Amino acid sequence: MGLAIALLTIGNELLSGDRQDTHTQRIANFLTPRGYRLQSSVSVPDDENLIAEALTYLGEKNHVVVVTGGLGGTSDDLTARAAAKAFRRRLSLNEEALSQVRDRLRSMGREPQAYHEKMALFPQKAGPLGNPAGVAPGFQIRWQETEFLFFPGVPAELEAMLLGALLPRLQTLHPGEPIEERRLQIFGLPESQVEQKLEGADLPSEVEVGFRVHHPFVAVKLTARGGDAMYQADLAEAEALKALGDRVYGRGDARLQQVVADLLLGHELTLALAESCTGGMIASQLTDIPGASAFLDRSGVVYANRAKRSWLGVPDDILRSPGAVSKECAQAMAVGIRRTAQTDLGLAVTGIAGPGGGTTRKPVGTVFLSLATPDGVRTKEYQFKGDREKVRAMSVATGLDWIRRYVLSRQCDL
Amino acid sequence: MGLAIALLTIGNELLSGDRQDTHTQRIANFLTPRGYRLQSSVSVPDDENLIAEALTYLGEKNHVVVVTGGLGGTSDDLTARAAAKAFRRRLSLNEEALSQVRDRLRSMGREPQAYHEKMALFPQKAGPLGNPAGVAPGFQIRWQETEFLFFPGVPAELEAMLLGALLPRLQTLHPGEPIEERRLQIFGLPESQVEQKLEGADLPSEVEVGFRVHHPFVAVKLTARGGDAMYQADLAEAEALKALGDRVYGRGDARLQQVVADLLLGHELTLALAESCTGGMIASQLTDIPGASAFLDRSGVVYANRAKRSWLGVPDDILRSPGAVSKECAQAMAVGIRRTAQTDLGLAVTGIAGPGGGTTRKPVGTVFLSLATPDGVRTKEYQFKGDREKVRAMSVATGLDWIRRYVLSRQCDL
Numbered sequence: 001m002g003l004a005i006a007l008l009t010i011g012n013e014l015l016s017g018d019r020q021d022t023h024t025q026r027i028a029n030f031l032t033p034r035g036y037r038l039q040s041s042v043s044v045p046d047d048e049n050l051i052a053e054a055l056t057y058l059g060e061k062n063h064v065v066v067v068t069g070g071l072g073g074t075s076d077d078l079t080a081r082a083a084a085k086a087f088r089r090r091l092s093l094n095e096e097a098l099s100q101v102r103d104r105l106r107s108m109g110r111e112p113q114a115y116h117e118k119m120a121l122f123p124q125k126a127g128p129l130g131n132p133a134g135v136a137p138g139f140q141i142r143w144q145e146t147e148f149l150f151f152p153g154v155p156a157e158l159e160a161m162l163l164g165a166l167l168p169r170l171q172t173l174h175p176g177e178p179i180e181e182r183r184l185q186i187f188g189l190p191e192s193q194v195e196q197k198l199e200g201a202d203l204p205s206e207v208e209v210g211f212r213v214h215h216p217f218v219a220v221k222l223t224a225r226g227g228d229a230m231y232q233a234d235l236a237e238a239e240a241l242k243a244l245g246d247r248v249y250g251r252g253d254a255r256l257q258q259v260v261a262d263l264l265l266g267h268e269l270t271l272a273l274a275e276s277c278t279g280g281m282i283a284s285q286l287t288d289i290p291g292a293s294a295f296l297d298r299s300g301v302v303y304a305n306r307a308k309r310s311w312l313g314v315p316d317d318i319l320r321s322p323g324a325v326s327k328e329c330a331q332a333m334a335v336g337i338r339r340t341a342q343t344d345l346g347l348a349v350t351g352i353a354g355p356g357g358g359t360t361r362k363p364v365g366t367v368f369l370s371l372a373t374p375d376g377v378r379t380k381e382y383q384f385k386g387d388r389e390k391v392r393a394m395s396v397a398t399g400l401d402w403i404r405r406y407v408l409s410r411q412c413d414l
Numbered sequence: 415m416g417l418a419i420a421l422l423t424i425g426n427e428l429l430s431g432d433r434q435d436t437h438t439q440r441i442a443n444f445l446t447p448r449g450y451r452l453q454s455s456v457s458v459p460d461d462e463n464l465i466a467e468a469l470t471y472l473g474e475k476n477h478v479v480v481v482t483g484g485l486g487g488t489s490d491d492l493t494a495r496a497a498a499k500a501f502r503r504r505l506s507l508n509e510e511a512l513s514q515v516r517d518r519l520r521s522m523g524r525e526p527q528a529y530h531e532k533m534a535l536f537p538q539k540a541g542p543l544g545n546p547a548g549v550a551p552g553f554q555i556r557w558q559e560t561e562f563l564f565f566p567g568v569p570a571e572l573e574a575m576l577l578g579a580l581l582p583r584l585q586t587l588h589p590g591e592p593i594e595e596r597r598l599q600i601f602g603l604p605e606s607q608v609e610q611k612l613e614g615a616d617l618p619s620e621v622e623v624g625f626r627v628h629h630p631f632v633a634v635k636l637t638a639r640g641g642d643a644m645y646q647a648d649l650a651e652a653e654a655l656k657a658l659g660d661r662v663y664g665r666g667d668a669r670l671q672q673v674v675a676d677l678l679l680g681h682e683l684t685l686a687l688a689e690s691c692t693g694g695m696i697a698s699q700l701t702d703i704p705g706a707s708a709f710l711d712r713s714g715v716v717y718a719n720r721a722k723r724s725w726l727g728v729p730d731d732i733l734r735s736p737g738a739v740s741k742e743c744a745q746a747m748a749v750g751i752r753r754t755a756q757t758d759l760g761l762a763v764t765g766i767a768g769p770g771g772g773t774t775r776k777p778v779g780t781v782f783l784s785l786a787t788p789d790g791v792r793t794k795e796y797q798f799k800g801d802r803e804k805v806r807a808m809s810v811a812t813g814l815d816w817i818r819r820y821v822l823s824r825q826c827d828l
Contacts, residue, residue, distance in 0.1 A: 015452040017442030018624060018635070021435065024457065028431030038429040039464060041457040043438065050453060057471050210432060221432065273715070279701025280694030283715040287693025290769055290802060298721035300714060301687075301697040307712035307755065311725060341721065355704055388704060 003174045005031065006062040007041040008054050010069035010079060011153065014043045023068050023158065030162050035176025035225075046070060051082035059086075059146040063173065066166065069153030071136040073115045079150060080139075084123040087143045091121050097128035100137045108135075133160040140169070147173065180233035182222040184240055185250045187401050194218050194244065201243035207236040215390060216397045217256070220244075249404060257285040260400050263407040264295040271403065272341030273299035274312055274333040276324065276350040277367060281396045297341040302333070312336030312348075325350050330368035331379045338372040345406070346372040347399050351382075353391045367395045371402050375410075378402075417588045419445065420476040421455040422468050424483035424493060425567065428457045437482050437572065444576050449590025449639075460484060465496035473500075473560040477587065480580065483567030485550040487529045493564060494553075498537040501557045508534050511542035514551045522549075547574040554583070561587065594647035596636040598654055599664045601815050608632050608658065615657035621650040629804060630811045631670070634658075663818060671699040674814050677821040678709040685817065686755035687713035688726055688747040690738065690764040691781060695810045711755040716747070726750030726762075739764050744782035745793045752786040759820070760786040761813050765796075767805045781809045785816050789824075792816075 007027055013019040024041040031038060039062060044050040051070070058065045070079030084091045097120035102112045119136040122128065129138035129149070134157040141148045149169060151161045170176070186194055191213050198209055198220065210221040220240060224232035241248060250259050264271060273282050273296075283299035286292050300311045305324060308314040313336040318328045330350050338346025351367030358364035363383070370379035384394040421441055427433040438455040445452060453476060458464040465484070472479045484493030498505045511534035516526045533550040536542065543552035543563070548571035555562045563583060565575045584590070600608055605627050612623055612634065624635040634654060638646035655662060664673050678685060687696050687710075697713035700706050714725045719738060722728040727750040732742045744764050752760025765781030772778035777797070784793040798808040 013624075014438070015442055015455065017439050017444075017446050018626060020439045021455075024428070025431050025434045028429055030431075032431050039459070040468065041429065041435075043455040045453070053475060054454065061467065210427075212432060275694070278698070279706070279710075280689070280697030280713055280715060281701075283694030284692070284698045287695075287715075287717075288803075290767075292693070293717045296693075297718040298714065298716050298725070299694055300712065300725075301694060301701075302712050303701075303707045304711040304755070310754070311712070311714075340724070341718070353704075389702075 002177055003036060003064055003170065004039045004062040005036055005064045005066065005170075006039055006058040008051075008058060008065060008067045009041070009043045009153070010046060010051055010067070011043075012045045012076075015045045022155070023153070026155070026158070027066060027068075027162065030166075033179060033181055034167065034170075035179045036170055046076045046078055048078045048082045048085060051078060052086040055083060055086040055148070059143055059148065062146060064170065065146060065148045067148060067150045068158055071119065071138065071150060071152050073118045073136070077118075077136075080122055083126075083141065083148070083150065087123055087141060089123040089125065092124055093117065094120050094122045094126060094128055094139075097122060097137045097139065100128055100130050101135060104131065104135050129161065129165045131157055131161065132164055133157040138165060140165075177225055178227060178229045180224045180229040182233050182237040182240075183252050184220045184222075184237070184244065184248045185252075185254050185256070186218045186220065186244060186247050187216065187249050187256060187397055188247050189218065189244070191218050194220060194247075197243045198240060201239045203236045203239050204232045207232050209236075216394045246405065246408070249401065256397060256400050256404070258289055260403050260407075261286060261289040261292060261295065263404060265291070267407055267410070269345060269407065270295055270297055270341075270343040271345045271347065272297045272337045272343040274308075274337040274346065274348040275299055275301050276303065276308075276333075276348075277353045278349045278392055278395050278399070279303070281392060282347070282349070282399050285396060285400070297343045298337075300337055308333065312340065325352055325362055325366060325368065327368050327370075327379050327381060330370040331372075331377055334370035334372040334379070335377060344374060345403065347403060348372075349395050349399055351384075351391070351395060353388045353395075355388060365391050367391065367398075369395070369399055369402060371406060373406060416591055417450060417478055417584065418453045418476040419450055419478045419480065419584075420453055420472040422465075422472060422479060422481045423455070423457045423567070424460060424465060424481070425457075426459045426490075429459045436569070437567070440569070440572070441480060441482075441576065444580075447593060447595055448581065448584075449593045450584055460490045460492055462492045462496045462499060465492060466500040469497060469500040469562070473557055473562065476560060478584065479560060479562045481562060481564045482572055485533070485552065485564060485566045487532045487550070491532070491550075494536055497540075497555065497562070497564065501537055501555065503537040503539065505535050506538055507531065508536040508540060508542055508553075511536060511551045511553065514542055514544050515549060518545065518549050543575065543579045545571055545575065546578055547571040552579060554579075591639055592641060592643045594638045594643040596647050596651040596654075597666055598634045598636075598651070598658065598662045599666075599668050599670070600632045600634065600658060600661050601630065601663050601670060601811055602661050603632065603658070605632050608634060608661075611657045612654060615653045617650045617653050618646045621646050623650075630808045660819065660822070663815065670811060670814050670818070672703055674817050674821075675700060675703040675706060675709065677818060679705070681821055681824070683759060683821065684709055684711055684755075684757040685759045685761065686711045686751045686757040688722075688751040688760065688762040689713055689715050690717065690722075690747075690762075691767045692763045692806055692809050692813070693717070695806060696761070696763070696813050699810060699814070711757045712751075714751055722747065726754065739766055739776055739780060739782065741782050741784075741793050741795060744784035745786075745791055748784035748786040748793070749791060758788060759817065761817060762786075763809050763813055765798075765805070765809060767802045767809075769802060779805050781805065781812075783809070783813055783816060785820060787820060 126139040138151045208223040212219045222236040280301040314332040333348035354364035365384040540553040622637040626633045636650040694715040728746040747762035762784045768778035779798040
């Protein structure tokens with residue numbers, strides 16, 4: 001069954017509601033793909049007794065206990081003191097740790113001060129672990145049958161020590177179980193349908209299938225363990241790709257805007273946008289990507305009808321009836337922005353994001369998309385569900401997905 | 415010292431890294447302002463033994479243990495079984511819980527099925543708590559000196575039961591310590607300077623001061639406890655406002671875009687934007703606000719020089735030299751968008767967000783802002799620090815803050 005590993009995170013802010021604990025997920029995401037599993041995670045405030053109690057409890061139940069936070073030179077850094085109490089050992093100045101602190105300070109051009117000594121006060125028989133990204137060193141202690149590893153709570157310092165100190169220690173205790181993960185990013189299918197399609201697919205039964213919704217996207221995680229994990233994971237991924245088809249927009253951590261940017265750059269296509277209900281969100285997502293200026297010419301965020309007229313050339317007739325939220329208007333916007341900007345593609349969105357503005361014939365969630373290309377114009381009406389934020393997010397993702405599908409289909413035609 | 419309260423959250427996904435635990439912060443944020451404090455929070459996977467062990471441990475150390483997750487009709491819902499094991503009681507069908515399940519299902523127009531019975535299998539002597547927002551009822555158990563409350567893990571169901579079941583139970587055990595919180599939202603001062611200014615201010619010494627950075631903003635939280643909490647909190651807030659002046663853009667959960675939208679609506683001012691390096695982010699933040707069409711006329715996201723020329727009328731001379739990232743260009747963009755859109759205000763941003771595009775004279779982070787108003791144009795150069803995301807976020811917030819300050823100064827002049 002491998003090692004029983006537990007985590008203890010320390011900090012008042014974790015229990016007061018002021019801060020979300022992110023260390024548990026960070027450390028779990030470090031351990032899981034390396035074949036180790038967290039068995040429990042405990043958070044306590046900066047309180048010597050509560051820290052000591054938690055250390056004793058976790059020590060009784062686990063082979064390894066990882067502790068983060070509360071190292072350092074200030075008075076609310078109580079971890080070393082609590083550990084001394086839990087393990088009934090005296091605190092004493094650790095000479096090796098002290099020289100680690102002094103070396104780090106000097107390498108940063110700083111002078112060691114008296115209060116830095118506190119950073120080297122460890123329970124007896126502790127082994128200092130240094131700190132490649134900060135000053136206060138971590139340390140390790142063996143107590144009864146359990147290995148305790150104490151790390152700083154600052155995320156960058158912790159990250160550096162997971163790789164440099166935790167992993168080597170775990171590997172000497174027990175080799176991680178081989179594990180392979182594959183992730184697929186999906187747009188355009190609700191979670192239930194993704195699940196259904198994968199149930200109908202021929203996935204190896206040993207492969208664990210997990211789902212995660214990050215609206216409006218769904219991610220599938222395929223996890224294989226054991227000696228042939230690589231082979232099983234590859235097989236599962238191939239079957240899942242077959243079952244989900246072009247709803248999969250990317251693998252791993254792929255983001256839709258990055259996929260779209262890469263496609264436009266790879267095909268040397270330029271794009272201009274005309275956004276009404278998305279209010280600049282499509283442009284702002286695409287310009288997240290460094291180098292977006294190579295494919296994005298401009299976006300007209302056209303709330304006022306005057307703007308639709310003068311910037312996009314939408315005819316007054318259309319704006320009067322059927323109005324700014326209509327198939328006709330979306331099409332005129334897409335054609336207009338493409339003509340004005342002289343780009344290969346013109347994408348337009350107009351709709352009613354809510355909460356106000358809906359009517360019986362055009363309820364909140366009514367959104368028209370239009371894509372003008374060298375091959376013609378395509379325009380479609382959608383009814384998106386949910387609040388303003390969800391309607392806008394669906395509109396943005398659908399627009400980006402249209403571009404992705406257009407460029408891919410063009411590729412196939414060639 | 416009040417009640418010792420602990421939380422146990424249950425779910426494989428919390429320990430595998432697939433999901434961030436959000437319940438701890440949610441429940442802490444529910445308890446803290448009501449005068450209760452969480453003493454520890456534990457997460458374990460869907461494993462009967464690990465759940466039972468955690469229940470026993472937390473029961474020994476706390477007056478109240480809140481448990482979330484693992485209630486329901488499927489095979490990985492193990493909480494009731496684990497509780498029976500921990501408390502050495504048999505599982506039996508709770509008739510009251512069963513009729514709660516049946517009533518809920520009927521009120522939703524659904525027929526009770528055989529598997530729904532599992533939802534009413536509780537350890538003996540458990541008291542069912544219903545579930546106003548779902549089907550599987552929560553329950554409570556007294557074991558030795560400790561009160562255990564079991565709630566569903568679905569956020570909406572949990573929320574409903576915190577107010578309906580947890581709070582009344584806590585209040586009968588111990589009245590919450592009176593507590594008053596005040597929060598101030600700040601832009602334009604780094605955390606260290608906010609701290610310095612408050613150290614120099616005349617805040618009541620009993621009031622706890624906390625800081626939280628949510629880049630590019632800083633929030634200050636003032637917490638007063640005890641009989642005169644309200645008075646102390648008001649006093650502290652007044653002093654903090656005096657010390658921080660107009661760097662405070664709002665109170666409580668105020669968001670800068672909402673503050674700006676309210677000011678524009680309140681003063682019946684219209685706005686148009688010309689965005690280059692922010693790529694539509696200012697528009698998309700302002701159009702988060704329902705009803706933004708009443709003040710936002712349009713935003714031109716003008717990446718290409720052609721767009722700056724044709725939409726904003728930026729002269730070719732300027733685009734050639736000093737170029738698109740210059741004080742002159744920013745000013746021409748602001749004046750141009752204000753003239754084109756015929757709005758009261760025109761805000762323009764142009765800069766180098768990075769990582770590429772920097773030069774010795776205009777390094778990454780160089781951003782020019784310009785605001786054209788009926789009272790004239792103001793343009794300024796900034797050097798923002800950090801990566802692309804940070805430079806863009808600082809540019810957006812600075813732009814919004816300029817509008818806020820302009821409208822406020824106008825108000826004072828009247």
